[in-house]
Amino acid sequence: MKTQIKTNKGGDISVEVVTITPELAEDFLKMNTKNRRSDSKMIDTYAKSMKEGKWVLNGEPIIISEDNVILDGQNRLIACTRAGVPFDSLFVWGITPDAFKTIDIGKGRTPGDILYIDDAKNANVVAAAIARYFRLMAGQAIDTGSNAIPSGVRLSNFARSKSDVLDFFREHKDLCTRVGEHVVGLGGTGRMVMNGSVLGGYELFLILEKKHPEQKVRSFFEQLASGKNVENNTILLLRDALLKHNMKQKVLSGTQRSVYFAKTWNAYVTGRELKVLNYSAEREPMAGILL
Numbered sequence: 474m475k476t477q478i479k480t481n482k483g484g485d486i487s488v489e490v491v492t493i494t495p496e497l498a499e500d501f502l503k504m505n506t507k508n509r510r511s512d513s514k515m516i517d518t519y520a521k522s523m524k525e526g527k528w529v530l531n532g533e534p535i536i537i538s539e540d541n542v543i544l545d546g547q548n549r550l551i552a553c554t555r556a557g558v559p560f561d562s563l564f565v566w567g568i569t570p571d572a573f574k575t576i577d578i579g580k581g582r583t584p585g586d587i588l589y590i591d592d593a594k595n596a597n598v599v600a601a602a603i604a605r606y607f608r609l610m611a612g613q614a615i616d617t618g619s620n621a622i623p624s625g626v627r628l629s630n631f632a633r634s635k636s637d638v639l640d641f642f643r644e645h646k647d648l649c650t651r652v653g654e655h656v657v658g659l660g661g662t663g664r665m666v667m668n669g670s671v672l673g674g675y676e677l678f679l680i681l682e683k684k685h686p687e688q689k690v691r692s693f694f695e696q697l698a699s700g701k702n703v704e705n706n707t708i709l710l711l712r713d714a715l716l717k718h719n720m721k722q723k724v725l726s727g728t729q730r731s732v733y734f735a736k737t738w739n740a741y742v743t744g745r746e747l748k749v750l751n752y753s754a755e756r757e758p759m760a761g762i763l764l
Contacts, residue, residue: 488564493560524557527637535550539568588642601669603642605677655673667694705744715730
């Protein structure tokens with residue numbers, strides 16, 4: 474049903490809910506003559522959400538000017554053509570073209586904002602940990618030994634939306650809350666050797682995917698963060714390497730850090746102790762796989 478609104482300047486604005494098919498999206502995109510560059514990462518995320526049936530009518534409109542130019546919504550329309558499935562959206566027609574400069578200038582909601590609204594404690598820390606967990610899952614899905622996505626691999630296969638973060642939090646709320654509190658608590662244990670989001674993501678991954686006891690995982694990170702009561706000297710090797718990296722004394726690549734972490738964790742859970750931490754991509758292609 475279309476609603477007509479009279480503006481204070483005498484013009485008419487129409488508002489209606491439209492089911493947009495990929496074909497209709499293509500037609501609308503032909504009107505996309507004055508817009509900012511499209512956001513490939515955002516399009517991948519939207520398309521994945523549409524394809525999986527997770528897209529919901531949330532009141533954010535696609536805005537068309539009075540001279541039939543798209544002012545807002547190009548990423549959603551491109552995502553629809555990429556996903557190949559229809560989606561419902563509020564449409565607003567007849568906006569003055571000058572309004573373009575006032576669209577999307579406010580601060581967007583971050584995943585942390587969304588979790589905060591959902592009453593999450595340490596919302597930003599938890600959201601970042603969940604994002605890192607997703608990245609670790611992506612690394613496992615493409616059979617890489619690290620949590621870095623190899624070049625040439627499309628991120629669209631692993632893109633996660635804010636609603637995915639919220640769904641994950643709601644499904645694992647108690648664990649996420651405990652992980653968030655633990656990560657924040659470790660922030661006061663001397664010099665942090667790992668970013669809180671990385672630490673939290675690993676905790677979630679090791680507990681949920683690798684099925685390790687939560688207390689064993691927590692104990693490992695407490696030893697790594699403090700350097701005290703260390704059960705396996707490999708932990709001290711990792712701690713030293715990470716501290717030197719953080720102080721720019723010996724910078725490690727992301728892959729090196731991931732592999733060193735995996736080697737240390739694997740030594741910890743199997744009771745072995747390494748005398749040195751090193752990495753050769755040619756000789757150890759799967760060295761970063763976590764046990």
